[in-house]
Amino acid sequence: MKTNNSNNEKEEQLKRHSTSNENEKLTTNQGLKINNNQDSLKAGERGPSLLEDFILREKITHFDHERIPERVVHARGSGAHGVFKLTKSLAAYTKAKFLTELGKETPVFVRFSTVAGSKGSTDLARDVRGFAIKFYTDEGNYDLVANNMPVFFIQDAIKFPDLIHAVKPEPDNEMPQAASAHDTFWDFISLMPESMHMIMWLMSDRAIPRSLRMMEGFGVHSFKFVNEEGKVHFVKFHFKPRLGVHSVAWSEAQTISGVDPDFHKRDLWEAIENGNYPEWDFGVQLIPEEDEHRFDFDLLDPTKLVPEEEIPVKIFGTLTLNRNPDNFFAETEQVAFHPGHIIPGIDFTNDPLLQGRLFSYTDTQLSRLGSPNFHEIPINRSINTVHNNQRDGHMRQQIVKGKSSYDPNSIGGGCPFQSMMSEGGFATQQERVSGAKVRERSKSFVDHYSQAKLFYNSQSTPEKMHLQNALIFELSKVTRPEVRERLVGQLAYIDMFLAWRVAEKLGVEVKKLEWPNQSLPADTNVIELQSEERDPHTKFSEALSMANTVKNTIKSRKIGFILASGADGGSLNDLKTQLEREGARVELIAPNLAGIRANDGSELTPKHSLTSTGSVCFDALFICSGEDSVKELMISENKHLVLHFINEAYKHCKPIYFGNDTEVLYHNSNVDQKKHEDPGIITWEDDNPTDKFINAIAQHRVWDMEMERNS
Numbered sequence: 038m039k040t041n042n043s044n045n046e047k048e049e050q051l052k053r054h055s056t057s058n059e060n061e062k063l064t065t066n067q068g069l070k071i072n073n074n075q076d077s078l079k080a081g082e083r084g085p086s087l088l089e090d091f092i093l094r095e096k097i098t099h100f101d102h103e104r105i106p107e108r109v110v111h112a113r114g115s116g117a118h119g120v121f122k123l124t125k126s127l128a129a130y131t132k133a134k135f136l137t138e139l140g141k142e143t144p145v146f147v148r149f150s151t152v153a154g155s156k157g158s159t160d161l162a163r164d165v166r167g168f169a170i171k172f173y174t175d176e177g178n179y180d181l182v183a184n185n186m187p188v189f190f191i192q193d194a195i196k197f198p199d200l201i202h203a204v205k206p207e208p209d210n211e212m213p214q215a216a217s218a219h220d221t222f223w224d225f226i227s228l229m230p231e232s233m234h235m236i237m238w239l240m241s242d243r244a245i246p247r248s249l250r251m252m253e254g255f256g257v258h259s260f261k262f263v264n265e266e267g268k269v270h271f272v273k274f275h276f277k278p279r280l281g282v283h284s285v286a287w288s289e290a291q292t293i294s295g296v297d298p299d300f301h302k303r304d305l306w307e308a309i310e311n312g313n314y315p316e317w318d319f320g321v322q323l324i325p326e327e328d329e330h331r332f333d334f335d336l337l338d339p340t341k342l343v344p345e346e347e348i349p350v351k352i353f354g355t356l357t358l359n360r361n362p363d364n365f366f367a368e369t370e371q372v373a374f375h376p377g378h379i380i381p382g383i384d385f386t387n388d389p390l391l392q393g394r395l396f397s398y399t400d401t402q403l404s405r406l407g408s409p410n411f412h413e414i415p416i417n418r419s420i421n422t423v424h425n426n427q428r429d430g431h432m433r434q435q436i437v438k439g440k441s442s443y444d445p446n447s448i449g450g451g452c453p454f455q456s457m458m459s460e461g462g463f464a465t466q467q468e469r470v471s472g473a474k475v476r477e478r479s480k481s482f483v484d485h486y487s488q489a490k491l492f493y494n495s496q497s498t499p500e501k502m503h504l505q506n507a508l509i510f511e512l513s514k515v516t517r518p519e520v521r522e523r524l525v526g527q528l529a530y531i532d533m534f535l536a537w538r539v540a541e542k543l544g545v546e547v548k549k550l551e552w553p554n555q556s557l558p559a560d561t562n563v564i565e566l567q568s569e570e571r572d573p574h575t576k577f578s579e580a581l582s583m584a585n586t587v588k589n590t591i592k593s594r595k596i597g598f599i600l601a602s603g604a605d606g607g608s609l610n611d612l613k614t615q616l617e618r619e620g621a622r623v624e625l626i627a628p629n630l631a632g633i634r635a636n637d638g639s640e641l642t643p644k645h646s647l648t649s650t651g652s653v654c655f656d657a658l659f660i661c662s663g664e665d666s667v668k669e670l671m672i673s674e675n676k677h678l679v680l681h682f683i684n685e686a687y688k689h690c691k692p693i694y695f696g697n698d699t700e701v702l703y704h705n706s707n708v709d710q711k712k713h714e715d716p717g718i719i720t721w722e723d724d725n726p727t728d729k730f731i732n733a734i735a736q737h738r739v740w741d742m743e744m745e746r747n748s
């Protein structure tokens with residue numbers, strides 16, 4: 038039996054397969070040393086190249102085949118290694134060893150992704166994010182192929198190709214890339230009432246995270262835990278980020294897509310390089326098997342969540358990402374997840390979406406990685422040695438000795454043997470199944486709007502506004518009025534005020550659609566609802582709003598200091614020290630990249646120039662003190678760039694701290710008007726400005742001031 042060394046074992050395993058070219062001689066793939074890598078073999082120095090040139094042919098052939106098909110969905114991804122540590126035993130619920138041995142550390146590889154875009158698309162697309170985790174447990178690989186939203190668009194796997202065809206670029210003109218704002222997506226959705234709960238999540242700011250490190254992870258489906266005694270619990274998996282759940286503004290997301298399309302990838306990479314290891318609390322919602330039918334929705338329906346107020350999430354472990362991959366292709370691209378990779382103690386439910394996924398993932402690896410031996414790629418290898426009678430196939434790595442490759446056999450002494458359950462052999466949990474063979478949807482899956490309403494009603498006022506604006510943005514890109522109108526007709530089932538506001542901007546009417554078995558909300562008085570208060574007739578769940586997330590840390594936040602020569606070195610260094618002590622990162626932004634001499638004679642090196650970055654790449658700004666610095670920032674060449682920087686940060690509700698001597702910048706920017714009411718604006722006049730600045734950054738954004746800031 039393996040112990041806590043499995044973490045090192047996985048690292049060792051990967052190391053065995055990795056090489057470095059440092060101090061090495063160049064060779065062919067056959068290990069032959071090459072003496073000229075600059076010229077091909079020719080008949081005379083100006084003559085034709087020769088077919089004989091095996092070195093040229095080997096190099097070009099390999100290059101020609103460098104690309105493999107990208108994932109049909111989730112093509113754009115970022116990965117990292119890490120460790121899962123169990124802080125509380127789940128032995129009462131599951132026999133999975135990595136969840137029962139207290140303190141046990143299990144190595145993991147995590148891949149985050151967007152769904153719709155191609156491999157080279159922007160990170161900041163409005164989209165669901167994949168959150169796939171491979172646990173290299175001592176009992177075999179366990180994959181939790183999760184998302185950052187707890188529900189899904191469809192209830193049955195047979196609709197998945199339709200959903201994906203609708204959201205992908207349209208077939209005739211291959212547009213738009215990595216965007217749901219187009220006719221085919223909304224045409225499909227407008228005809229799919231079951232998607233509306235997920236649409237609420239997709240139109241919310243959850244779809245434009247500030248960082249992959251600031252997203253929740255959800256297993257989506259109900260799974261089963263089975264303990265040593267065979268007792269079953271339904272389980273929902275959760276990962277809660279220690280830094281809280283935070284997002285960017287939509288107009289910010291669009292700008293980031295131009296300024297830094299690798300924003301999330303870079304953020305994750307840099308955080309890990311800097312030792313700011315992303316961490317999540319691992320939690321579960323547990324429902325005894327006998328309580329399966331106690332809810333007003335079906336636990337097998339993947340368009341429903343279990344409200345945390347009803348079944349609290351209990352925390353049992355920590356997921357930490359602490360090592361960047363050595364090679365993107367070998368690890369992040371070749372990693373192959375599959376919800377069917379499970380271990381004893383965990384089992385599937387009959388969720389019809391999950392059941393379909395159990396087929397899809399191995400199948401897709403065959404076309405993507407090209408061989409049934411994809412499990413032998415180092416990143417996919419279990420830390421247990423694999424023993425079975427499978428053989429051959431493209432690119433087989435393992436050299437299995439012996440004559441027999443069948444079971445039963447006597448020639449090989451009967452090996453390899455099956456394991457009893459008591460020896461860790463996997464046995465599916467027995468479940469009585471009976472019923473007619475039907476192609477039908479369960480009647481218990483029919484309520485499509487209650488939880489969509491629950492989500493919408495649980496949002497704060499700024500979140501509701503963002504959601505509404507996202508719908509207006511997306512549907513304004515839809516060219517067919519009948520599609521827009523049909524979608525508005527769906528919104529009427531969720532919230533009349535929302536439907537009415539969206540309809541108004543789209544120039545369509547709110548016409549209630551008639552769906553079988555769906556009841557419309559009682560006629561709501563639109564005027565009454567304009568107060569934006571929670572609809573008292575609907576339930577709400579605090580856990581669904583990002584307004585209630587962690588807001589007590591500025592760890593790993595990026596603060597831009599805007600300055601020029603003559604900046605006040607003393608105050609700049611004091612603030613920098615305090616922000617860094619709290620875990621934030623400070624980067625200097627100046628008119629150009631030449632060194633800067635501060636007013637105390639110290640030399641400062643800017644990381645960015647005003648033209649090479651944008652306010653969207655920072656969480657907060659400090660406009661540095663120093664008369665000469667401010668004077669230089671105000672010369673005509675710089676002024677519009679600095680003011681644009683400040684005004685854009687202001688519009689996106691970021692904290693801005695104006696140091697001494699910066700009055701002229703303050704007054705020339707848009708910031709002036711409502712300063713006294715805005716906790717995100719700190720100036721030379723404030724008492725304890727540093728504390729106020731730190732507190733404002735911890736709040737992430739002053740979303741409550743958005744209307745004022747943009748009026």
Ligand code: HDE
Nearest residue numbers: 108111148167168169184189194197257393394397398401
């Ligand atoms: Fe996936 N999904 N999916 N999916 N999925 C893939 O597998 C599929 C679904 C998810 O970083 C593919 O290896 C079907 C739900 C993630 O490598 C493919 C259905 C959830 C990733 C596939 C679903 C997910 C994938 C494409 C409906 C959240 C990225 C490449 C029945 C719980 C994994 C691949 C990575 C990837 C099929 C629905 C999450 C084609 C048929 C629900 C995070 O097999």
